[in-house]
Amino acid sequence: xxxxxxxxxxxxxxxxxxxxxxxxxxxxxxxxxxxxxxxxxxxxxxxxxxxxxxxxxxxxxxxxxxxxxxxxxxxxxxxxxxxxxxxxxxxxxxxxxxxxxxxxxxxxxxxxxxxxxxxxxxxxxxxxxxxxxxxxxxxxxxxxxxxxxxxxxxxxxxxxxxxxxxxxxxxxxxxxxxxxxxxxxxxxxxxxxxxxxxxxxxxxxxxxxxxxxxxxxxxxxxxxxxxxxxxxxxxxxxxxxxxxxxxxxxxxxxxxxxxxxxxxxxxxxxxxxxxxxxxxxxxxxxxxxxxxxxxxxxxxxxxxxxxxxxxxxxxxxxxxxxxxxxxxxxxxxxxxxxxxxxxxxxxxxxxxxxxxxxxxxxxxxxxxxxx
Amino acid sequence: xxxxxxxxxxxxxxxxxxxxxxxxxxxxxxxxxxxxxxxxxxxxxxxxxxxxxxxxxxxxxxxxxxxxxxxxxxxxxxxxxxxxxxxxxxxxxxxxxxxxxxxxxxxxxxxxxxxxxxxxxxxxxxxxxxxxxxxxxxxxxxxxxxxxxxxxxxxxxxxxxxxxxxxxxxxxxxxxxxxxxxxxxxxxxxxxxxxxxxxxxxxxxxxxxxxxxxxxxxxxxxxxxxxxxxxxxxxxxxxxxxxxxxxxxxxxxxxxxxxxxxxxxxxxxxxxxxxxxxxxxxxxxxxxxxxxxxxxxxxxxxxxxxxxxxxxxxxxxxxxxxxxxxxxxxxxxxxxxxxxxxxxxxxxxxxxxxxxxxxxxxxxxxxxxxxxxxxxxxxxxxxxxxxxxxxxxxxxxxxxxxxxxxxxxxxxxxxxxxxxxxxxxxxxxxxxxxxxxxxxxxxxxxxxxxxxxxxxxxxxxxxxxxxxxxxxxxxxxxxxxxxxxxxxxxxxxxxxxxxxxxxxxxxxxxxxxxxxxxxx
Numbered sequence: 001x002x003x004x005x006x007x008x009x010x011x012x013x014x015x016x017x018x019x020x021x022x023x024x025x026x027x028x029x030x031x032x033x034x035x036x037x038x039x040x041x042x043x044x045x046x047x048x049x050x051x052x053x054x055x056x057x058x059x060x061x062x063x064x065x066x067x068x069x070x071x072x073x074x075x076x077x078x079x080x081x082x083x084x085x086x087x088x089x090x091x092x093x094x095x096x097x098x099x100x101x102x103x104x105x106x107x108x109x110x111x112x113x114x115x116x117x118x119x120x121x122x123x124x125x126x127x128x129x130x131x132x133x134x135x136x137x138x139x140x141x142x143x144x145x146x147x148x149x150x151x152x153x154x155x156x157x158x159x160x161x162x163x164x165x166x167x168x169x170x171x172x173x174x175x176x177x178x179x180x181x182x183x184x185x186x187x188x189x190x191x192x193x194x195x196x197x198x199x200x201x202x203x204x205x206x207x208x209x210x211x212x213x214x215x216x217x218x219x220x221x222x223x224x225x226x227x228x229x230x231x232x233x234x235x236x237x238x239x240x241x242x243x244x245x246x247x248x249x250x251x252x253x254x255x256x257x258x259x260x261x262x263x264x265x266x267x268x269x270x271x272x273x274x275x276x277x278x279x280x281x282x283x284x285x286x287x288x289x290x291x292x293x294x295x296x297x298x299x300x301x302x303x304x305x306x307x308x309x310x311x312x313x314x315x316x317x318x319x320x321x322x323x324x325x326x327x328x329x330x331x332x333x334x335x336x337x338x339x340x341x342x343x344x345x346x347x348x349x350x351x352x353x354x355x356x357x358x359x360x361x362x363x364x365x366x367x368x369x370x371x
Numbered sequence: 372x373x374x375x376x377x378x379x380x381x382x383x384x385x386x387x388x389x390x391x392x393x394x395x396x397x398x399x400x401x402x403x404x405x406x407x408x409x410x411x412x413x414x415x416x417x418x419x420x421x422x423x424x425x426x427x428x429x430x431x432x433x434x435x436x437x438x439x440x441x442x443x444x445x446x447x448x449x450x451x452x453x454x455x456x457x458x459x460x461x462x463x464x465x466x467x468x469x470x471x472x473x474x475x476x477x478x479x480x481x482x483x484x485x486x487x488x489x490x491x492x493x494x495x496x497x498x499x500x501x502x503x504x505x506x507x508x509x510x511x512x513x514x515x516x517x518x519x520x521x522x523x524x525x526x527x528x529x530x531x532x533x534x535x536x537x538x539x540x541x542x543x544x545x546x547x548x549x550x551x552x553x554x555x556x557x558x559x560x561x562x563x564x565x566x567x568x569x570x571x572x573x574x575x576x577x578x579x580x581x582x583x584x585x586x587x588x589x590x591x592x593x594x595x596x597x598x599x600x601x602x603x604x605x606x607x608x609x610x611x612x613x614x615x616x617x618x619x620x621x622x623x624x625x626x627x628x629x630x631x632x633x634x635x636x637x638x639x640x641x642x643x644x645x646x647x648x649x650x651x652x653x654x655x656x657x658x659x660x661x662x663x664x665x666x667x668x669x670x671x672x673x674x675x676x677x678x679x680x681x682x683x684x685x686x687x688x689x690x691x692x693x694x695x696x697x698x699x700x701x702x703x704x705x706x707x708x709x710x711x712x713x714x715x716x717x718x719x720x721x722x723x724x725x726x727x728x729x730x731x732x733x734x735x736x737x738x739x740x741x742x743x744x745x746x747x748x749x750x751x752x753x754x755x756x757x758x759x760x761x762x763x764x765x766x767x768x769x770x771x772x773x774x775x776x777x778x779x780x781x782x783x784x785x786x787x788x789x790x791x792x793x794x795x796x797x798x799x800x801x802x803x804x805x806x807x808x809x810x811x812x813x814x815x816x817x818x819x820x821x822x823x824x825x826x827x828x829x830x831x832x833x834x835x836x837x838x839x840x841x842x843x844x845x846x847x848x849x850x851x852x853x854x855x856x857x858x859x860x861x862x863x864x865x866x867x868x869x870x871x872x873x874x875x876x877x878x879x880x881x882x883x884x885x886x887x888x889x890x891x
Contacts, residue, residue, distance in 0.1 A: 008844065109815055113700075117812065125812075125819055132823065136830040143829040143843035144822075265703040272818040279822050 001067060002294055002302050005139030006208045013216035013223075015145040016200055018152070019284040020051075020224050022277035023104060024193050025156070026248035028228060029235040031335065033243045036186025038172050038236055040243075043183050044228035047190030050346065051221035054197040057349045059214050062204040064356055070201040070349065071295040077356045086348065087296045093344045094199075094292065095309075098285045099316035100330070102126065105278055106317065107324060108248070113271060120318055126282065131310045133283045134290055135303055138206055141283045148276045155273045156227065159250075159266070160234055162257045171240035172233065189335045190228075191342055197221060198345025202288040286313070398484045403432055403502040409485060410436065420492070427455045432502040436488075441495030443514035450475045451499070451510060470499075470508060478511025493568065517542070523625035523647070525792065528664040535625045540570050540644035546627040547574060547642075551634065555579075561592065563606075567599040570644040571606070574630075579637040579865070579873050584834055588639050588652065603648045606641060610652075612832050617797035620833040622654035629663045635876065636865050653834035657842070657853045660684070662790040665856050673856035680788050687785035688798050691728045692809035692817050694778045698724040700813030716772040725810030727771050731779040732802065734760055739783070841866075858882075 007015070032040045065073040070090065075083030106123040114122065133140055176183070200217060207213055235249045238256070246252045251267055251274070258264040290309055294302035321327040334340050400406050407422070414420045423435040435451065454473040470479070480496075482488050483506050488498055495513025520542065523535030536543045544558055555577040562568045571592065575585060591610040600606060603623065611620040624630055625647050630640045633651045641650040660680050665673040697704055698713070705713065720727060738757040745753055761779055765771050782802070789795040801824060808816030831838035841849035849866045851857035860881040864874050 011844065113815060114812060122812075122815070129819055129823055129826070133826045133829075136826065139837075139844075140826060140829045143837070143839060144825060146845050147825060147829075147839070147843045264706070265701075268701045268704055268814045272814045275815060275818045276822060 001205065002300065003138050003206050003291060005137040005142075006206050007138055007142035007203065008208050009210070009212040009216040011142035011146050012200065012203050012207060012213065013220035014149045015142055015203065015280065015284050016197055016217070016220045017149065017224055018145055018277050018280035019199065020193055020196050020281075021227055022152075022274070022279075022281035023101065024224075024228065025231055025277075026108070026251055026274070027104075028190065028193065029232050029249045030244055030246055031189050031331075032186040032232065033236075034186070035189070036183045037177075038174075038240070039176060039183035040186055040236055041172065041229050041232040042176075043186035043190055044225045044232065046184055046187035047194050048221055048225040050191050050342075051194035051197045051224065052218060054195060054345050054349070055200060055214070055217035055221060057346070057353050058198060058201040058204060059217065061201060061349060061353055061356065062210070062213070066210065067205055069205055069291065069295060070352070071292045073356075074348075074352055077352050077359060084296065086352075087292070090344050090348060091289065091292050091296060093340050094285065094289050095313060095316065097340060097344075098282070098289055099313050099320050101282060101285060102313060102317035103320045103327070105282065107327070109271075109275075111324075112248075112251070113268070120314075123314060123317055126279070127310045127314050129279060130283045130286045131306050133279075134287045135306045138203065138287060138291075141280070141287055144283065145280045148280050152273055152277045155270065156231075159254055159257070159270060160230065162259060162266075163234060163238060163253055165259075166253075166256055167234065167237035168240070169237060171238075172236045192335050192339045193341070194221070194224075195339065195341040195345035198341070198349055199285065199288050201349060202291055286310070289313070399482065399488070399500075399505055399507060401503060401505040403434060403500055403504075406500055406507075407434060410488065413485070413489065425452065425456055427501070429456075434500045435497055436492065436500070437497035437512075438492055438495060441513055441515045442497045443512045446476075446512050446514075447497060447510075451497075451512075474510075476510045476512060480509040480511070482507040482509055490568070520546070525625050526629070526663060526790070528662065528667075530667045531664045532626070532628050534627060536627060536630075536642070536647040536649055538645050538647055540572060540642055543627075543642045543647075543649065544572055544574070547630060547634070547640070550627060550631045551576070556634070559589075563592065563595050563597075564600040565596070565598045567601070567645075569600040571600075572642040574634065574640040574642060576634050576637070579635065580639055581637060584637075584639060584653070587834060588641075592641075600643065600645075602646045603641070603643045603650050606643060607650055612834065613830075616827065616831055617800060618656070618828065618831060618838070619659065619791070619793040619797075620652075620654065620831065620838070622651035622658060623648050623791070623793060624651060625649075626663050632663075632666070637873070653836040655833065655836060655840050656828060656831075656838050657840075659791045659794040660789065661852075666859070670856050670858040677856055680790065683785040683788040684798060687782050687789070687795075688802055689805065689817065689821075690782045690785070691732055691778055691802060692805045692820075694775070695724045695728050695806055696809040696813045696817055699810060713772070713774055716766075716774060719769040720772050721769070723810070724775075725806065727775050728778070728806055728810075729803070731761065731765075731771055731775055732782070732806070735779050735783050736799065 028044075029040060032043050036043050061070070061073060065076065068076070071087045074086045074090075077083065078086060102123050105126060106119045109122050110117060110119050133144055197217070197220070204210070204213055231250055235243055235253060238253050239246065239249055243249050251270060254267045254270045255265060257266050286309075290302050290305050293309060294305055299305070321330060397409075400409075411422070419439045421437055421439055423437075425433055425435065427433050433455070435447070437447070451474060454475065480487075480491065482491060482498060487509075488507060491498055491509035495515055496509045497512055498507050498509045500507045517539045518537050520534045520537055522533040526535075534546065536546065547558075548556065553576075557575055557577055559573040561571050561573065563571055573585075573588065573592070588610070592606070595606070595609050597605065597609070607619075607621045607623070608614070613620065622633070624633075630649050630651065634640055638651050638653060641652070643650070660677065662676075665677065668676075698717075702710060717724075722730070738753065738760070742750065742753050742757070759765075761776060761783075766773050766776060786795050786799050789798060801820075805817060805820040808820045810816075812819065828839055829837075829843055837844055840846055841853055846867055848864055852862060852866065860883075863877055863879055865876050
């Protein structure tokens with residue numbers, strides 16, 4: 001195995017939590033509101049099965065090939081040529097995804113907080129930071145996730161408590177005004193987020209306690225779902241039908257905190273902590289790209305790839321979109337049309353699992369006929 | 372990196388070959404004259420070595436050799452020279468039995484080579500050579516000036532033992548032995564340094580210290596081949612896991628009680644001759660925040676002080692940066708009334724906040740360094756000048772704002788709450804890059820800097836133990852003596868280091884309680 005370090009199942013769960021939520025917590029409420037209106041808080045519940053399914057499939061595949069990541073077992077299941085092709089497609093999608101994430105990070109920081117700073121500086125700084133963590137290996141990424149999580153989660157809860165004076169429960173009523181459909185439609189957008197749980201197939205071979213992988217994976221999905229439900233409820237309680245006017249409603253909500261004339265304008269603090277969460281998310285995806293590429297090329301070490309791939313991703317993320325309206329178009333497509341995360345997170349592993357079972361059947365059939 | 376190591380090993384071998392061709396490895400001759408000639412040649416131009424020839428019982432030629440100032444001359448006179456020279460009646464018997472019967476010295480070692488002679492001489496023992504004997508005798512009469520046991524100045528405590536290690540290795544080992552009476556306290560001795568031949572004691576408790584840790588430590592020590600070891604810092608730098616890190620990966624202590632508590636946790640202690648600073652490995656980041664007296668005070672108070680230290684460590688790292696970031700980028704976070712006074716006092720200051728902060732912080736660091744080195748007599752002058760520079764005069768001159776003075780003062784105080792000097796220094800130094808980041812990117816920059824430090828800390832290991840244990844990777848059991856200082860009756864398990872270990876340190880359930888009896 002290329003990766004020598006190991007993480008615990010709990011660390012994996014926390015890593016996945018960040019990988020989904022760090023950016024999700026900002027952008028999900030507004031994007032779901034479009035379809036679900038005041039029922040946005042129900043949508044995460046409907047979408048969470050996708051997450052559970054992703055974890056389940058990755059876990060099953062890992063049981064069949066416990067020492068391999070998807071890049072390796074796809075070759076064992078489909079043969080070298082098909083497997084490599086599938087691996088390449090997967091990696092390209094991951095690189096695209098990651099580049100878009102970096103772009104999102106850069107765009108958000110520049111537009112909200114540092115309007116005069118060139119975007120390549122912000123993105124470049126983050127890529128260097130992530131590269132140093134990825135260079136340390138999965139162990140380091142896992143440890144960082146474990147350290148950031150309590151701060152991230154605590155801040156989330158504190159913000160909600162501080163927002164309590166401003167809420168108006170009336171705004172979420174009537175619940176299910178038009179039946180289940182709006183919230184179900186809203187959950188479609190969330191599939192792309194929950195499907196990102198699929199990348200867990202890169203971490204499962206490196207667990208110290210693999211028997212608990214399922215438990216903590218599922219727990220991670222559950223906590224993500226609950227966090228999203230809570231976020232969406234709070235957002236709808238505060239903004240009601242103006243939610244869609246905000247790019248990142250939860251962040252904007254933190255601007256309204258004002259306790260005792262002293263605790264006010266916490267959005268900078270919120271953003272600082274959010275950066276820590278996003279850093280973990282980016283590290284997780286960056287790591288999968290680097291590890292996957294190294295395995296795809298049959299290298300003995302992935303570390304030499306960290307910086308070159310960082311450069312590629314940096315260029316991609318800077319040239320990803322000309323402007324934010326083009327980006328919006330892109331997000332429209334990936335969230336409603338071609339859902340790329342659903343493809344690499346769910347469809348490809350599902351295909352592989354099916355193929356693996358069929359293969360097993362054939363092998364068994366052959367064995368019987370030979371007898 | 373690996374290639375580099377291989378090269379170094381080759382280099383080492385070459386040097387060692389050259390070094391060992393000396394002739395002093397030869398065994399002693401049976402002829403006294405020949406032996407003396409050899410020793411005279413070895414100690415040519417060494418005015419501190421004394422050769423005293425005399426006749427045993429007026430007949431047998433003998434030679435007493437010692438180094439001035441390192442041997443106890445009175446005892447040599449009364450216990451060696453007097454009985455040997457005044458024994459006319461034993462004229463016929465051989466010298467060996469004479470020594471057995473007449474020499475009233477507790478420790479006598481037989482010497483068979485020149486090498487052994489040199490070793491004994493250099494630790495202060497006089498050696499006795501006799502005619503027609505192929506062996507010499509080293510007499511345990513070494514005595515040299517040494518500092519008495521004093522209170523360690525680097526690690527002061529309010530409550531706790533006041534004795535500290537000294538420069539003498541024997542005194543230091545005795546301090547450990549006096550606290551751990553069990554024979555399971557092992558002390559392996561080895562000599563390092565081509566010229567200094569410094570004694571290094573590797574102390575550990577059998578069954579508590581991990582075997583692989585011991586092996587690793589011995590192996591790393593055996594790799595060392597330098598000309599001299601003057602302080603434990605030499606060893607530290609040559610055995611640590613990551614060379615390119617400002618953070619200490621080995622714990623340093625002057626206190627025997629700290630060393631003993633580390634031994635009881637299964638760590639290894641290195642005592643180096645010539646320095647009162649012992650090394651303890653492995654260590655973790657959070658162990659550096661512990662003071663010896665944490666376990667001597669009430670656990671609630673210790674927990675509170677520990678949190679105070681964590682808080683002030685963060686302040687010493689971040690406060691100036693936060694000030695710069697908020698003043699430059701996030702003014703809305705400051706309450707309006709405070710903002711007004713801030714603007715008021717900054718009005719006359721010609722610099723941006725970043726320059727102002729850098730100016731003051733660098734001055735403060737300069738003052739701190741000056742205060743450290745200055746002779747005691749002029750120390751007072753520095754504090755007066757310092758008070759003026761970082762104080763009202765600087766504000767009146769319109770160079771800095773009032774608030775900046777406060778920030779710098781608080782930061783300065785905060786950095787001294789970290790109980791270990793070698794941890795306080797990197798934290799103080801890392802403040803400057805973070806200040807630059809804060810000045811250019813605001814809170815985003817601070818967060819980036821903080822994450823970079825966290826990443827660096829997560830990659831560190833100290834003898835295989837992740838540096839941030841038990842926080843990352845999380846070890847719930849070990850947090851009882853990290854995040855809090857749990858009551859003593861709760862600290863049942865030792866901290867978990869690599870591999871298997873002796874888990875329980877005490878009997879369970881020792882909480883004092885009325886129900887447990889005592890009064891029937």
